[in-house]
Amino acid sequence: MVKYLSVIGAVIVLIIILVIGFVVWLNSSNPDYVWKKLNDEQMKSSFVFNKNGDTVISINPDERLALASTVKIMVALEYSFQIENGNVKPDEQVKLSDLEAYYVENLDGGAHEAWINSIKENNMISNEAVPIREVAKGMMAFSSNANTEYLMDKLGIEQIENRMKELDIYEHDPLYFFTASLFIPYELKNEHYPNESMKEVKDDIVSLMREMDKQEWIQLSTDIHEKLKNEPTYKTDAKIKDWWNTDFDQLFSDKFIRSSASEYANLIHKINHKMLPEEAQFEMEYVMGSLMENEANQQWLNRAGKKGGSTAYILTDAIFAEDKEGDYYEAVIFFNDLKGLEAYKLMKSLNEFELKLLKDEQFQDKLTNQQ
Known part of the structure; x- marks a missing residue:
C-alpha cells in the first residue's frame, strides 16, 4: 500500500512539474x-x-x-495625405462623443479605453474633444477600432482605396467598416428570424453570413455604420455582449480584409x-x-x-x-x-x-x- 501511494505521489509530482514547465x-x-x-x-x-x-x-x-488591425496602416496613409493636401488640419478637434458612437465594449481588447486613459493622463482633452492627429495615433498606437471607424467615415473609404491604387497597392481586398460589421448577425436575425433569440438561430445566422459575398458584406456594413452614427440607441438595442461568442469571432477572422x-x-x-x-x-x-x-x-x-x-x-x-x-x-x-x-x-x-x-x-x- 505504501509503495502504491509512493508511485501515485511520484506521478502527481511529475505531472505538476510538466504543467509548470x-x-x-x-x-x-x-x-x-x-x-x-x-x-x-x-x-x-x-x-x-x-x-x-x-x-x-x-x-x-x-x-x-x-x-486584422494591420489594415489600419491604409487609413493612416489617407489621413496623412489629407493633411498634406489641406483637407484635414492636424489640430482639428474631434468630439469624444463622436468616437463613442463606434465604441463596442469588450470587443477591442480594451484598446479604446487604454487610449482614453492615455490622452487624459497627457492632458490632451479640451472641451470633451481631442485633436484629430491624436485620434489617428490612437488608431495606430492603441489600435482603437472606434477611432478607425470614425476616420474611415471622415476620410472616405473610396478615397482611402484610391490612395492605395495611387501608391500601387492592388493586391488588396476592398475595405469596409469593420466595427459596423460586428452587428451583421443582429441585422440578419432581425430580417430572417425576428421572433427567435440569437441563441436559437445562431447556427443559421453563421450559415447566412458565410454565404454572403463581398459586396453584400460591404453594403450591409455601410448601412449599419450609418445606424451607429445616427441612431443613438442602436448599440444598446443590439445587446451584442449577450450573444457574441467564439463562433462569430472565428467567422469574422475568416471573412476579414486580406x-x-x-x-x-x-x-x-x-x-x-x-x-x-x-x-x-x-x-x-x-x-x-x-x-x-x-x-x-x-x-x-x-x-x-x-x-x-x-x-x-x-x-x-x-x-x-x-x-x-x-x-x-x-x-x-x-x-x-x-x-x-x-x-x-x-x-x-x-x-x-x-x-x-x-x-x-x-x-x-x-x-x-x-x-
Whole structure:
C-alpha cells in the first residue's frame, strides 16, 4: 500500500512539474518558435524582410491573408495625405462623443479605453474633444477600432482605396467598416428570424453570413455604420455582449480584409525611405512612431514605425526602422488560421524575433541561410 501511494505521489509530482514547465515555456519569448512556424508548411503564413532596399528573406510573399488591425496602416496613409493636401488640419478637434458612437465594449481588447486613459493622463482633452492627429495615433498606437471607424467615415473609404491604387497597392481586398460589421448577425436575425433569440438561430445566422459575398458584406456594413452614427440607441438595442461568442469571432477572422506581405512591405519601404510628400511623411511617422517613445529604442534607432493586429486566429505585423548605423529595415509578418495556443505563444515571441531581426546580424544571416 505504501509503495502504491509512493508511485501515485511520484506521478502527481511529475505531472505538476510538466504543467509548470509547459506554463513557463508558453509564457516565455522564443524567436526561434516564430521562425519555425513561418517555415511550417501546415501554417498559413507570409514573411518579407528587407534590408537597405533589398529583399533578403521572402516566404509566401504574395499569399493574400487576413490582416486584422494591420489594415489600419491604409487609413493612416489617407489621413496623412489629407493633411498634406489641406483637407484635414492636424489640430482639428474631434468630439469624444463622436468616437463613442463606434465604441463596442469588450470587443477591442480594451484598446479604446487604454487610449482614453492615455490622452487624459497627457492632458490632451479640451472641451470633451481631442485633436484629430491624436485620434489617428490612437488608431495606430492603441489600435482603437472606434477611432478607425470614425476616420474611415471622415476620410472616405473610396478615397482611402484610391490612395492605395495611387501608391500601387492592388493586391488588396476592398475595405469596409469593420466595427459596423460586428452587428451583421443582429441585422440578419432581425430580417430572417425576428421572433427567435440569437441563441436559437445562431447556427443559421453563421450559415447566412458565410454565404454572403463581398459586396453584400460591404453594403450591409455601410448601412449599419450609418445606424451607429445616427441612431443613438442602436448599440444598446443590439445587446451584442449577450450573444457574441467564439463562433462569430472565428467567422469574422475568416471573412476579414486580406492582402499580401509583399504589398505591405512595398508600402512601408516607401515610408521608411521617405518617399511620401513632406507633410504626409511627417504625419505617417508620427502616428506610427510609438516605438520611438521608448528610450531604449532611441539609443540605437533614428526612426521607426509599426502596426500590428491580432485576433484569436490571426497575428500580423508590419515594421520599418532606420538604425544609427544608417541601415534601413522593413519586415512584414502574417499568420492566419492559428489554433489552440499558437497565437498566444507567437504573440509572446514576436517582439523579440523582430528585435533580433533588426539588431543581430548573426540572427539575420542564420535566417537568410535557412530559408
